[in-house]
Amino acid sequence: QVVNYAPFTLLPSAVPSALFQQAYAVQQDFNLLVDAISQNKEFLEHTLASTIKVDDFTARLFSIYMQVLEEGLAQSVFLGINRSDYMFDCGVDGTPSLKQIEINTIAASFGGLTSRTAAVHGQVLKVLGKSEEASRLLPNNPSKGLALGIAKAWELYGSQSAVVMFLVEEVQRNIFDQRCVENELWNRNIRVIRKRFRDVFEKGSLDDAKRLYMDGQEVAVVYYREGYVPKNYDQQNWEARLLLERSRAVKCPDIATQLAGTKKVQQELSRPGTLEGLLPGRAEAVARMRATFAGLYSLDLGEEGDKIAAMAIADPDRFVLKPQREGGGNNLYGEELRQVLEKIRDSPERTSYILMDKIKPQPAKNYLLRAHSPLQVSECISELGIFGVYVRQGKEMVMNEAAGHLLRTKAIEHADGGVAAGVAVLDTPYLV
Ligand code: ADP
Numbered sequence: 001q002v003v004n005y006a007p008f009t010l011l012p013s014a015v016p017s018a019l020f021q022q023a024y025a026v027q028q029d030f031n032l033l034v035d036a037i038s039q040n041k042e043f044l045e046h047t048l049a050s051t052i053k054v055d056d057f058t059a060r061l062f063s064i065y066m067q068v069l070e071e072g073l074a075q076s077v078f079l080g081i082n083r084s085d086y087m088f089d090c091g092v093d094g095t096p097s098l099k100q101i102e103i104n105t106i107a108a109s110f111g112g113l114t115s116r117t118a119a120v121h122g123q124v125l126k127v128l129g130k131s132e133e134a135s136r137l138l139p140n141n142p143s144k145g146l147a148l149g150i151a152k153a154w155e156l157y158g159s160q161s162a163v164v165m166f167l168v169e170e171v172q173r174n175i176f177d178q179r180c181v182e183n184e185l186w187n188r189n190i191r192v193i194r195k196r197f198r199d200v201f202e203k204g205s206l207d208d209a210k211r212l213y214m215d216g217q218e219v220a221v222v223y224y225r226e227g228y229v230p231k232n233y234d235q236q237n238w239e240a241r242l243l244l245e246r247s248r249a250v251k252c253p254d255i256a257t258q259l260a261g262t263k264k265v266q267q268e269l270s271r272p273g274t275l276e277g278l279l280p281g282r283a284e285a286v287a288r289m290r291a292t293f294a295g296l297y298s299l300d301l302g303e304e305g306d307k308i309a310a311m312a313i314a315d316p317d318r319f320v321l322k323p324q325r326e327g328g329g330n331n332l333y334g335e336e337l338r339q340v341l342e343k344i345r346d347s348p349e350r351t352s353y354i355l356m357d358k359i360k361p362q363p364a365k366n367y368l369l370r371a372h373s374p375l376q377v378s379e380c381i382s383e384l385g386i387f388g389v390y391v392r393q394g395k396e397m398v399m400n401e402a403a404g405h406l407l408r409t410k411a412i413e414h415a416d417g418g419v420a421a422g423v424a425v426l427d428t429p430y431l432v
């Protein structure tokens with residue numbers, strides 16, 4: 001009913017070419033890693049044991065995971081669409097390095113809208129008389145790459161008449177981003193329907209072979225753009241989620257892959273030996289991934305956690321405190337971090353958080369253009385995301401790609417939050 005343009009920077013932002021290449025080069029490794037974690041029950045159980053005792057949301061997801069495993073998986077095709085996010089940490093000598101912020105394994109967004117931003121920034125540069133610079137902006141089309149993954153999963157499902165279902169929010173704020181991916185599927189003659197959890201609860205059903213039907217239409221692929229935060233769920237929505245997970249439809253992501261994207265899993269991955277255990281015989285991939293890790297620390301109860309908590313309370317500006325939440329605006333910094341951690345330092349509640357070294361990028365000036373906001377120059381920092389797409393059939397990876405990038409930029413006064421949270425805006429990397 002109300003349409004605004006998506007917020008964007010006036011100018012593209014400088015991104016070090018070597019770090020950009022590095023982020024692309026490690027994406028297939030991260031695809032393999034996320035996929036490996038999703039198949040490793042022992043690892044997920046062990047890693048999330050302390051978290052699910054205190055975090056109801058993760059516990060609920062985990063119980064669906066266990067229920068589905070007990071019943072036996074009805075589908076052997078898996079589709080992953082993720083986005084690995086990075087910032088450029090500025091070292092003491094001024095050299096920037098690529099540091100991973102997180103991997104989003106569910107509802108990783110803005111692949112659609114960002115497929116248009118290079119054209120916008122190219123035009124701005126031309127208007128400014130910089131057509132040489134405009135010609136250097138890289139083409140970028142994640143919406144196509146994402147759609148190719150969905151199309152592959154649809155094909156492997158093996159029913160011409162089955163549809164792809166986008167599972168969308170009650171209030172749709174980012175519909176055009178999704179439409180870009182959707183249109184790529186229609187262009188390949190794949191039918192797409194858009195439904196909410198509530199529709200699934202009311203009209204979804206499974207037949208004897210666990211085929212999923214919505215309103216009499218068979219569903220081949222469920223693509224979640226919803227379901228990653230507690231407020232997406234009431235009792236009926238949880239039941240709908242369970243129905244989808246039990247079904248034979250390919251889920252993007254399945255519940256195990258969603259759990260693989262939790263902050264707690266990310267923190268455990270940084271422990272020496274963990275990556276090697278998850279990906280045996282892949283030393284080079286392990287080294288590429290580890291090179292992007294910032295310091296991550298467990299706050300589990302015990303001596304190690306006590307020490308870490310004390311360290312953070314003594315020097316809060318060095319760290320970020322993160323709960324098991326997605327979508328921006330949940331992390332704690334500085335004085336607030338100190339206060340919260342002091343309050344929960346001796347309680348099991350602290351295990352619902354992880355601690356991370358704070359990345360400190362070099363700010364640069366830009367204009368952030370946002371509907372109904374005044375135009376002013378801001379000191380900005382950027383976050384680079386690389387989209388990963390993979391499809392596995394049984395034991396075989398049949399697709400494993402980096403599918404494009406996303407650059408989001410925000411004013412330095414905002415410690416947290418992405419585009420959807422109203423803080424960051426869409427940008428285009430200008431490689432230097
Ligand atoms: P979410 O799942 O809410 O997106 P993130 O881990 O991506 O959680 O954190 C949200 C935002 O907080 C990031 O986009 C980034 O701007 C900021 N942030 C997160 N971790 C760090 C960090 N280690 N150092 C500096 N900023 C961070």
Ligand code: MG
Nearest residue numbers: 085102328418
């Ligand atoms: Mg994030």
